[in-house]
Amino acid sequence: MIFLDAAATTPVRREAIEAMWPLLTSQFGNPSSHYGLGEEAARALEEARERVAAVLGCLPGEIVFTAGGTEADNLAVKGIALARRAEDPRRTRVLVSAVEHPAVAESAHYLARVHGFAVDTVPVDADGRVAPAAFAALLGPDVALASVMYANNEIGTVQPIAELAAAARTAGVPFHTDAVQAAGWLPLDVAALGVDALSISGHKLGAPKGVGVLFLRSRIHAEPLVHGGGQEHGARSGTENVAFSAALAAALRLAEAERPQAHGRVAALREDFIAAVLARVPEARLTGHRSERLPSVASFVFPGTSGESVLLELERASVLCSSGSACAAGSDEPSPVLLACGIAPEVAQTALRFSFGAGIAAEDLDAAVEKLVDALATVRGRGARGGRSSSAAA
Template identity: 70%
Template sequence: MIFLDAAATTPVRREVLEAMWPYLSGEFGNPSSHHTLGEAAAAALAEARSGVAKVFNCRAGEVTFTSGGTESDNLAVKGIALARQAADPALNRVVISAVEHPAVEESARYLERVHGFAVDIVPVDGEGLVTVDALRSVLKPETALVSIMYANNEIGTVQPIAELAAVAHAVGVPFHTDAVQAAGWCPLDVKALGIDALSISAHKLGAPKGSGALFTKGRLRLEPLIHGGGQERGKRSGTENMAGAVALSTAAVLAAAEQPAQAQRVVQLRDRFIDRVLDTVPDALLTGHRSQRLPSVASFCFPGTSGESVLLELERLGVVCSSGSACAAGSDAPSPVLLALGIAPETAQTAVRFSFTSTISEADLEAAAAAVETAVGRVKRLAAPQVG
């Protein structure tokens, strides 16, 4: 099997399993307990937090452990907007892009539905990019928060986050970015990016599912979503997932160290794969920006086919990939991300996404490209009207 669905999840790294194992066995203490076992757990949690903070280039106290990217996005969007509205009731608008993950979009819609916020959508161009002018045009004096993802999970387009954050800051608005897909492939230095909040998820980095982290700038007020024991400096109550925090920290540190070399290597393999597919599959349409995209994502529409049929053929040929976001699995509606790019609904329904781990080989991508040619050709032949 050639696994090309790393944007959905990644295999757990052995180093991560070894690091987290003690906290699934003998080191079972609660970090809030004031005895030897609890103190050992608290020390391990502090070390894990420091590891993530080094990757983010922030203070350890600015890192909040969560259950994953979805919770981190919810906490950022709802928590920042509600805290700012509490301080100034006039702040009742949030800005998101037209290609956000549902974790951000639905959080904004919750604010709209329950708390009376207005949601302003920044359009993207045909390659999925948000421009500085587009963002500037939707900002208003009542804007409480801007949330624009670092890199898109379906098409791979990477946004100019530092430039966009500067536009928001020029009018005094904090900026959050969903960096779940960017983690491991793009630098996460929050100072260089000039952002106020950033979300990541463990299972996109080679750690198990069920753990995530949120950076929030020290003085930025945050209304918690979960109340109780006041863990995570009051930002996220509940006994911490010790093994998950250690796993996330270990994976993030390893990925950050490997990122420059691995990104450069995989970009070359990705571009050869894209060229091969475009050369051998008639009418294939690359979606997203040609170069300003994640090293790990190549996404296409194959007009004249069914995306789901192509996926089934590819799996028969030993290639596992997806038709887009794993969070929309089972839906036959065209992707809102592709529609936002101006792609026709009937074409958007032919989408297939190939996403790679950092260890993907040239041989695997060559075999996958050949499988794509075969699979798309077979689906088109089966869909063609039968003569006679």
């Protein structure tokens, strides 16, 4: 198997398993319990918080553990916007980019549908980048929150987050970034980025599925989405997942330590892979920014084919990749990200995303190129014979 879908998930690192194992077995206490076993769990939770804070360059009290990146995004977008409007009733608008993850986009739509907010979408160019001038033009005293993702999960484009955050700060608007795909590949220092809130998902960087983090700057209030006993500094009630929090902290710290070397090595392999695909498949088009992109993502459209059919042929050849976001469950609609980049719907449906883990080998990528060429030939041959495509049959 050649696994080229690391943007969807990654295997759990041994170090993460070792970090959580005692907290699932002998140290199983509830961190809210005021006796030895509970206090032991509370210490482990705070140590995990301190380790995450050290990577992000923030205070431990600004770290909120969640059930994943989606919850972290929801808490940031809904929670900050609602709290901001409660403080200042004029704050009735939210800004999100046209290429946000559904966790952000749908949270904004919820605010519009249920709470009467207006949602302004910041456009992107053909490479999926937000222009700082276009973003700044939409800011104003009626904006409760602005959210632009650090790096796109489908096309890998990296946004000028520090510049966008600075514009928001000048306008007095809280700024959130979804850094789920950036973690482990790009710097996460929140002071350098200038963000007020930042989301991370554990399973994208070697922790188990079901744990995430929201950095929430201490001066920024967020209305809780989950009410109860007031855990996580009142931001998220419920008994904390101590073991998974420790696993995330271990995985994040390792990923950050390995990041400089991993970034350079994987970026070089990505460039070789992109060059090989474009050389062997002349009609292929790279999507996303050519240089301002994650080292781990190479995404293409293949006009005239069925992306889902090619995906199935690659799976038969033991190459696992994606046709887009793994979080758009059951959707066969064209990707909103690609449409926002000006790609025609029929072309957007031919998209494939190849995303690499830090340990990807050059020979695996070479083999994947050969299998891609074969898969495209098979699908085109089937079409020339008038057969139904795999995606249509599905």
